[in-house]
Amino acid sequence: MFISIIIGIIIFYKVIIPFIHNQYHSSTEKRITKGLLSMSFWQILFGSLVCVYALQVEPVYKQTDEDVSSFVQEYSVVGDLVNEYTGINTTSNFNYLMSEADSLHTFAIIFIIITVVFSSATVIGSIGRKLDRRIVEGLAILNTLACCWIAKSSTDLYEMIIRDGVTLQTVAWIGRLLGTDIYSTMDLIIRSVWILPLILIIKHFYYHKTLNEYYAWVVLQSRFIKQQDENKEQEQPSPQTAASSINPIEYSNTPTEGNNSELITGDISSTNQQSEVIKSPNETITSSDIQESTPQTNENVCNDSIKASVKKQSKSSYIGFAIGGIAIIIIAISVVWQCTKDEDVMPTLQQEKMNTITGATQQHSTQSTSDIYKQRSNAIIQELTAKYGNKIQVDHKYPELSQYCTFRLKGEDDYGFPYLLIYDLDRKELKQFDTEALPTNNAGEVLLINYDVLINQENNTLLISGNNGANSIGHIEYVLELNPSNWQIRELCSGRAITKNDDGYIAHRMVMTKFIDCNATSEYAFVDIHYDLQGRLIAPSYNGNTYYLKGQINNKYPITMQLSMQGDKIYGKYYYDKNGSDSCLHLYGGVSDSGDVVLLEFNNKGEQTGDFKGRFTSDSFYGTFVNYKGIEMPFELQKDNHNVVPQETTLKKYHNSRFGYNVLYPSSFSNIYESENGDGCRFSKDSHTCLIVYGMHNVLNETIEDKYNEYRSKSPVYYRLKDNWFVVSDYTENGDIFYLKTVLKDGVFITAELHYPNNEKEYYSKLISKIFTNFPN
Secondary structure (H helix, E strand, C coil), rough: HHHHHHHHHHHHHHHHHHHHHHHCCCCCCCHHHHHHHHHHHHHHHHHHHHHHHHCCCCCCCCCCHHHHHHHHHCHHHHHHHHHHHHCCCCCHHHHHHHHHHHHHHHHHHHHHHHHHHHHHHHHHHHHHHCCHHHHHHHHHHHHHHHHHHHHHHHHHHHHHHHHHCHHHHHHHHHHHHHHCHHHHHHHHHHHHHHHHHHHHHHHHHHHHHHHHHCCCEEEEEEHHHHHHHHHHHHCCHHHHHHHHHHHCCCCCCCCCCCCCCCCEEECCCCHHHHCCCCCCCCCCCCHHHHHHHHHHHHHHHHHHHHHHHHHHHHHHHHHHHHHHHHHHHHHHHHHHHHHHHHCCCCCCHHHHHHHHCCCCCCCCCCCCCHHHHHHHHHHHHHHHHHHHHHHHHEEEEEEEEEEEEEEEEECCCCCCCEEEEEEEEECCCEEEHHHHEECCCCCCEECEEEEEEEECCCCCEEEEEEEEECCCCCEEEEEEEEECCCCCEEEEEEEEEEECCCEEEEEEEEEEEECCCEEEEEEEEEEEEEEEECCCCCCCCCCCCEEEEEEECCCEEEEEEEEEEEEEEEEEEEEEEECCCCCCCCEEECCCCCCCCEEEEEEECCCCCEEEEECCCEEEEEEEEECCCEEEEEEEEECCCCCCCCCCEEEEEEECCCEEEEEEEECCEEEEEEECCCCEEEEEEECCCCEEEEEEECCCCCCCCHHHHHHHHCCCEEEEEEEEEEEEEEEEECCCEEEEEEEECCCEEEEEEEECCCCHHHHHHHHHHHHCCCCCC
């Protein structure tokens, strides 16, 4: 790279400058041409170097820092003690720094584009003085200011990066014990990039002088007269015609070449290029006539030229001012917007002064995000307490809900706390919700009397879980998800009771099947509806009987239904024959004590769209169906064990870009979770059925036999080793079956595991060959 820069500089000064000088600036001194072009050249060169520097600024992921940060979040007392006695902030802000680095990279690319555009504009605008001198110099100054801003943003972020994480802070702490300030040395190295914009600032003084000299430069009159003579020769008649009509001219006081060295500062109009010195044939032109006519002619020419030049320059100046003004406004808006955006998260001298006033101890010159959030948390608590007094109740403060604080506010009647207040510490935005009428985008308004707010670490949303405060039959519990980026709320699930497990939620509902005297003595069927953590419907794993039924609703809508039953719980799906098996609706149901069956119908969005209520006989299922409009229709279905509905066997392809492997998975495995480090993915159908794939570098230089022997030592039911791969199959602790294949390829162990219930062994045994035969290709 260094050699390329040297070659570029040589080409610029030895080739480009002489060419442009001879082509456009031949009437000026070469040093002026060099001064005009070199400023733009060095701005582009130094701007590119600063841009390359900015693109290299990026936090490095360190597993040690992440492990320590996770440990301290769980045991905050340890982190406080470490911070108190060593000054080490054990919290890692890797994700925040990565987002800041992405923003810096974007602005760096925009900056280099603007630099090239503005530098080209200064060069083109100065040639022939197309733009006013102040516009040209203003564009150059804006270029340099942009370079300074990118350099400062890069060094500020770099200094935050080296102060983040426990690893570097520990090294710095050891250095302080030894009497060495490592951070000061590193800051000095980081800020060395400031030499480049500093050089540009110094060059501006010389550029200013060159512009003043160039725009004050004048053009010799003799050059214009030479052009006049050429035009005159083209416009004169032939020599014979001139000789016949004009007598010979003789005079002794002909102006010499030295008399033509008079200087003018404007363009000479073509209409005034010739002096009318020819009189009639009968008159003799004397020397005095020429002397009298020449000054007047030159004076007229100069006056007309100056007027035309002033008019032309005035017009170009307006255009230049307009272009420059628009450019300045755009840059100013961008700078102000970025500064406003960054003032909340970047450390400033004002923040340090605030820390001193509030008694906070500043361990480093750069504040961490944790310190800033803690200050804002305390500030908003003080502000709301001062405003509402005992009507406000602090629910969660930093860092209990990551970057959010929650409060409960009493209503006008001072009864209860119907208002939920959420404060975003990052955006410094406060939002108020009425919990007695919470608006959701998929379930209308929800009433919450008792509730709590939790943080969803997977997607940084807030989970509001609570109930409507009713007793017995009317009691409803909810799990709602609040997205702080747009303050939208959606219902994940609801029911009489909600159970959370590793895979998601189970909403328990109670549906009346027979009214007896009153609600308390009536008969009910209990239905379990299964959701994943994102509120999407999933199929439970039932090991009971499976039934296939065909029939009609209202004697005119043919349907096909598949039901799995275990005890008094039912799960299934059905589709209208005219729509095909790709348009299935989900069914969750239960059986009452007297044998009445209830099936709740849900679409793919998780919305309940109808229900079946009826009874089973030995070979049929009949009763009443209610659609989404509330219209009741009879239905009757017959068991169809000879025409079994085939389960879906459509396979989709997953490609892992990190390790370059592929795997096929059933389309019914719709719950997909890719790992954060990109080594693999998990595809699941329910809590018992899933496919897991992942890759791992062979850092211990193990052989495929070593890995195989690890599984072989556990005495699995089936095992096989061949070439660079092996397979193992066995039962899990809960009675499910797993099938595993591991391949050693290019120094990476690539593994796929399929888990499925024992009662579906026949079905998945057919899929194993399709999934694993060509894996991982």
